[in-house]
Structures are given as structure tokens and as C-alpha cells.
Amino acid sequence: MIFLRDIASDWLAAGRPAVLVEVTGARGSVPREAGTRMLVSACHAAGTVGGGHLELKAIEQARSMLANGRAAPKTVHYPLGPALGQCCGGAVTLGFSLLDRQALASWPQAAPRFYLQLYGAGHVGRAIVRALAPLNCVVDWIDEREEEFPATFDESGGAWPGHIRKVCVDAVQAEVALAPPGAFYLVLTHQHDLDQRISEAVLQRGDFGFFGLIGSRTKKQRFIHRFEQRGFQASLIERMTCPIGIEGIEGKEPEVIALSVAAQLLQASQSIEKSVLPSCPVSEQTTW
Numbered sequence: 001m002i003f004l005r006d007i008a009s010d011w012l013a014a015g016r017p018a019v020l021v022e023v024t025g026a027r028g029s030v031p032r033e034a035g036t037r038m039l040v041s042a043c044h045a046a047g048t049v050g051g052g053h054l055e056l057k058a059i060e061q062a063r064s065m066l067a068n069g070r071a072a073p074k075t076v077h078y079p080l081g082p083a084l085g086q087c088c089g090g091a092v093t094l095g096f097s098l099l100d101r102q103a104l105a106s107w108p109q110a111a112p113r114f115y116l117q118l119y120g121a122g123h124v125g126r127a128i129v130r131a132l133a134p135l136n137c138v139v140d141w142i143d144e145r146e147e148e149f150p151a152t153f154d155e156s157g158g159a160w161p162g163h164i165r166k167v168c169v170d171a172v173q174a175e176v177a178l179a180p181p182g183a184f185y186l187v188l189t190h191q192h193d194l195d196q197r198i199s200e201a202v203l204q205r206g207d208f209g210f211f212g213l214i215g216s217r218t219k220k221q222r223f224i225h226r227f228e229q230r231g232f233q234a235s236l237i238e239r240m241t242c243p244i245g246i247e248g249i250e251g252k253e254p255e256v257i258a259l260s261v262a263a264q265l266l267q268a269s270q271s272i273e274k275s276v277l278p279s280c281p282v283s284e285q286t287t288w
Helices: 004-013 052-067 080-084 101-105 123-132 172-178 192-205 217-229 254-276
Strands: 019-027 037-040 045-047 074-079 091-098 115-119 138-143 164-168 184-187 210-213
Touching: 004 037, 004 045, 004 101, 019 052, 037 052, 052 074, 052 091, 115 123, 115 172, 115 192, 123 138, 123 254, 138 172, 172 192, 184 192, 184 254, 192 210, 192 217, 210 217, 210 254
Parallel strands: 115 138, 115 184, 138 164, 184 210
Antiparallel strands: 019 037, 019 091, 037 045, 074 091
16 A cells, blocks of 8 residues: 555666656546556556556557667557547547656655544544555544554555554644644544544634544534533534534444545545635646
């Protein structure tokens, strides 16, 4: 669960010859947008430029370059319908170049979709973090119980990706003050009173992009009542999401909740992006 640039770095360090394939132009209905990349070696491929016949042709072209040794960079234009029989109706231009240190140094660094503080390392917290691991986001995973953090990503012993940062502190609610403006928060600890302290710290800031609290509608009403007693404005309390997850997805298994919550965070990040950049066409927007 590492990003494509990290794979490129590992392949270079291991001396594995590879070709960098990039979508340099996209017109009409296409599987992936300009700037999308994939890596192709003699035996492996990482990333995707859209799958299907287009990707098959891209892999064939890349491996042909590898077979020819130090081949010069080239560009190939693919009308998806006439040339490849794909019904997308658009056209894609792919650039092919041998992967080298210069390509790695000039690799664009996309802005994270969101910054998240996730409080709680229990079953649901672990499942959510694993669901977010392949995404371009930054997650500070916070709990006061160091033993609750799994040492490895999965049973095979894989390491946690660098954008998942485990934070073990005693006064976890104090971490709220360290988040950047517009941060996302998920509160799902092992104690309701701790949930409340963290939630109050989030509401006191008031500049959150998303604030989700795990729990039933009964828990929500009890928390709302306590927030009102402490003087929080109704308009601020209404921005809290509880229960968390997309409506209509049933199931209380941690993995089901995690996928629903991950999708909800992506929706929230896109809503913020559109509100910040209302005049930009979707294809030209940068991630928040």
C-alpha cells in the first residue's frame, strides 16, 4: 500500500529497468485524466492509465521500448473508438520514457485530498485507517493506548504507509489544536466521555472541514444536549455528522463501516474543493 512514486523509487534503487507511461493528453470521454501515470517493467506493471485495450497497448509499447534498450521517449495518440474499439468516444495521448533519476526528481507531488485526525485505535478505527491507506491523504491516528496500534499493516507483515502517522499521547484532545484549518476529524474512541472532550475541542475551533462522531442517534441527541448546555451554537452543532457513514449502507461490521466512512470523506473533500473553486471546470481543479 504505497504510492506510485514510491514504487518508482524502489525500482530505481533495485536497478529494475522500467518505462514511465503518462497520459499527456485527454479529449472527450476517457478512462483517466491527463497527468495519470503507470510504471511498466519486463514482468510487472504498477498503476493504471485506465485499463482495457488502451492499457494493454500501453504495456506492449513500454515493453517493446525495454527490449530495445535505451529507447528515446515517444508519444502515441490513441482514438479510443476507431483505434481500440472502446466505446468511451474520446482520445488519449500517452507519453513513454525510460524511468530514471531525472523522471523521479520531476515527479509531480499531488496535494492530499484531505488531512484527517482519527481518534481511536479500536476495531472500527483500524478498519477505517486500512481503507484510507491507498488514498492520497494525511492521517494522524491518535490514541492514548499504544498497545492498540497494530505494528504492521496486514498479516503478511507489511509496513504502514508513511501518510498514516500513529500518535500516542495521554491528553489526546489537545491534538485538536495542532490540526491545520479545514482539517477533517473522526471521533471513535473507547470512552464516551473522551469522545465528548475531543468533540468539544473540535467545536471550539469551528474551522473543521468535516467532523464525524461514531454512535447511534440516541448518542447524538445526548451529545447535542450537552453541547447546548455548554453554549455551542446550533449552527455549529448541526455540522457534526453522527452516525458516520453514507446513509443507506447497512451493516455494523467494522469493514462495512470503514468503506462507508471512506466514501463519505471523499465526498466531503470534493464538496469543499468545488466550493473553494466554483469557477473551475472539474478537469482543471486541483485537489484540496
